[in-house]
Amino acid sequence: MTQRAVCVIGAGLIGGSLLRAAEQAGRTVWGASTAADAADAHADKFDVTTDTDAALRRAAETDALVVLAVPLPALPDVLRRVDAVAPACRLTDTVSVKVAVADAVERYAPRARFVGGHPMAGTAESGWAAGKADLFAGAAWVVAADDGLDLDVWADVAELAWACGARVVPAATDEHDIAVARVSHLPHLLAAVLAAVGAAGDDELPLALAASSFADGTRVAGTRPELVLAMCEGNRDALLGAVDDALGRLGAMRGALASTGGLAATVRAGHAGRQRWAAARDPQGVQVKRRSSLSALRDIGRRGDAVVGWKD
Numbered sequence: 001m002t003q004r005a006v007c008v009i010g011a012g013l014i015g016g017s018l019l020r021a022a023e024q025a026g027r028t029v030w031g032a033s034t035a036a037d038a039a040d041a042h043a044d045k046f047d048v049t050t051d052t053d054a055a056l057r058r059a060a061e062t063d064a065l066v067v068l069a070v071p072l073p074a075l076p077d078v079l080r081r082v083d084a085v086a087p088a089c090r091l092t093d094t095v096s097v098k099v100a101v102a103d104a105v106e107r108y109a110p111r112a113r114f115v116g117g118h119p120m121a122g123t124a125e126s127g128w129a130a131g132k133a134d135l136f137a138g139a140a141w142v143v144a145a146d147d148g149l150d151l152d153v154w155a156d157v158a159e160l161a162w163a164c165g166a167r168v169v170p171a172a173t174d175e176h177d178i179a180v181a182r183v184s185h186l187p188h189l190l191a192a193v194l195a196a197v198g199a200a201g202d203d204e205l206p207l208a209l210a211a212s213s214f215a216d217g218t219r220v221a222g223t224r225p226e227l228v229l230a231m232c233e234g235n236r237d238a239l240l241g242a243v244d245d246a247l248g249r250l251g252a253m254r255g256a257l258a259s260t261g262g263l264a265a266t267v268r269a270g271h272a273g274r275q276r277w278a279a280a281r282d283p284q285g286v287q288v289k290r291r292s293s294l295s296a297l298r299d300i301g302r303r304g305d306a307v308v309g310w311k312d
Contacts, residue, residue, distance in 0.1 A: 001159045001162070001163075001310075002155075002156070002159060003026060003027055003028075004027070004063075004064060004065050004090075004156055004159070004160075005027060005028040005029070005030075005059075005062050005063075005064035005065070006018070006019075006022045006027050006028070006029045006064060006065050006067060006160060007029075007030055007031055007055050007056065007058065007059035007064045007065070007066045007067065008022075008029065008030075008031035008066075008067045008069055009031060009032050009033070009052060009055065009056075009066065009067065009068050009069065009070060009078055010031070010032075010033055010037075010068065010069035010070035010074075011031050011032075011033035011034075011037040011038060011040075011041045011046075011048050011069070011128050011131075012033070012037055012069065012126055012127055012128065012130075012131070013122060013123065013125060013126050013127065013130045013131050013135075014069045014094045014119065014121075014122065014131075014135075015031065015033065015067070015069030015070075015094065015131075016037065016041065016127075016128040016130070016131030017121075017131035017132055017133065017135035017136065018067060018069060018094070018119075018136075018164060019031055019041070019046055019048070019131075020046075020131060020132065020133035021133045021134070021135070021136055021163070021164035021165065022160065022163060022164060023046070023133075024133045025163035025164065026163075027160075027163060028064075029046070029047070030046075030047040030048065030049075030055060030058065031046075031047070031048045031049075031055055032048065032049050032050060032051060032052040032054070032055035032056075033048055033050070033128070034050070035050050036127070036128075037127060037128040038050045040127070040128040040129055041128050044128075052078065052081050053081055053084075053085050056081060056082060056085040056086040056089070057085050057086065059086050059089055060085065060086035060088075060089055063090065064089075064090070065090045065091075065092065065153075065156045065157070065160060066082065066086065066089045066090065066091045066092070067092050067093065067094060067117075067160075068082075068091070068092070068093040068094070068095070069093070069094045070095075071095075071226070071227060071230045072095055072096075072097060072100060072101070072230045072231065072234040073230050075093075075095070075101065075104045075108075076104060076107075076108055079104055079105060079107075079108035079109040079112075080108050080109075082108075082109045082112055083108060083109040083110075083111065083112070086112075087109065087111040087112065088111050088112065088113065089112055089113065090113050090153045090156055091105070091109070091112040091113060091114045091115075091153075092114070092115050092116065092117040092153070092156075092157045092160075093116055093117055093118075094117060094118060094119055095116075095118065095231075095234075096118055096180060096184065096185075096231040096234075096235075097177055097180070097231060097234045097235040098116045098118060098142075098144055098173035098174075098176045098177055099173050099174055099177050099235075100234045100235070101116055102114070102116055102144070102146075102173050113150045113152075113153045114149075114153070115143060115144055115149050115150065115153045115154050115156075115157050116142075116143075116144035116173060117141060117142060117143050117144065117157050117161070118141070118142040118176065118180070119135075119136050119139055119140075119141045119142075119161070119164070119166060120139050120140040120141065120142065120180075120184070121135050121136050121139040121166075122135070123135075124219055124220055124221075124222035124223045125222075126223075126224050126227065134165065136161070136164040136165050136166040137164075137165035137166070138165065138166070138167070139165075139166045139167070140166065140167055140169045140306065141161035141164070141166035141167065141168055141169065142169050142170075142171050142176050142301075143157050143158055143161065143168050143169070143170055143171075144170075144171065144172070144173050144176070145170035145171060145172060145294045145297040145298045145301065146172050146173055146294065147294055147295070148294075149294060151290075151291050151294075154294075154297075155290055158307060162308070162309070167283065167285065167306035167307070167308060168306055168307040168308070169283075169300075169301045169306050169307075170294075170297035170298055170300055170301040170307060171298065171301040171302075172298055175298075175301075175302075177235050177237075177238045178238045178241070180235065180238075181235055181238035181239040181241065181242040182242045182245075184231075185231060185232045185235055185238075185239050185242070186239065186242040186243065186246060187220060188220050188221070188223065188228050188231075188232060189232065189239075189243070190217075190246070191217060191218045191219065191220045191221040192221050192228075194214070194217050194218050194221070195218040195221040198210060198214055198218070249266065249269075252265070252266070253265070253266040280304050283304055283305050283306045284303075284305045284306070285305070285306055285307075285308035285309075286300055286305050286306065286307055286308065287307070287308060287309045287310060287311045288300070288307055288310065288311060289310070289311050289312060290310050290311075290312055
């Protein structure tokens with residue numbers, strides 16, 4: 001495997017964790033971020049500046065892998081700098097939607113050698129101080145596998161994910177967005193609704209009685225609202241389908257509860273879904289040839305398996 005240097009733009013929770021994990025794995029790392037996160041990273045002896053152009057220029061000179069770890073609304077401005085300073089760089093991202101990112105890259109940095117990525121890890125906290133080197137350990141890291149992508153850069157992204165302790169799940173960008181709408185973005189919205197219902201009214205008794213089920217169900221409602229809005233609104237089409245499915249199930253559950261008092265169908269379906277998720281947490285690890293076909297890689301992801309290394 002290569003030890004390609006890594007330039008991370010955005011040193012918040014995800015970018016900061018990536019810098020820590022990649023350095024721990026022996027990679028040369030540097031980056032650029034906001035003044036606050038750059039100062040905190042610098043205090044921890046990491047080479048993070050507020051000068052995005054300087055970080056990108058160094059990446060172009062050293063053929064480093066550039067990782068964009070900024071919120072979706074910030075991408076256009078960052079991509080304009082990529083196109084101006086490092087137009088043909090090796091490029092990936094950590095944004096939680098993929099179609100919108102691919103479209104933005106095509107529009108603002110079309111010469112970049114881009115392969116999208118999405119580490120499925122995080123917390124409700126944000127900023128450099130929230131990051132940790134083991135954030136990605138055992139996590140799924142989606143690497144886009146659409147036809148026409150640069151296989152050399154695909155290998156770079158996969159190897160970075162492995163270096164950070166993650167397992168690689170190949171997926172088409174549109175299939176990724178449909179999947180995360182159901183298992184990531186919808187849960188954020190349901191958590192927001194659950195938290196709002198629990199806090200409704202002037203009486204504090206419900207919140208005083210709230211215990212682990214409320215805490216677990218509302219955990220992600222503690223995420224900064226602007227981050228939730230960026231990822232959910234950035235995946236609107238796929239998320240609408242997931243919301244419609246949820247509303248249909250809630251409507252059927254309410255009808256059953258009102259007419260017969262029964263909740264069995266909803267509770268049993270939820271229990272079965274949770275059991276399937278538990279089983280999927282231990283995927284089969286697959287080794288692939290370094291230049292496998294992208295269609296074969298997509299099939300691995302659809303089976304729920306993960307790429308864990310090269311055959312050769």
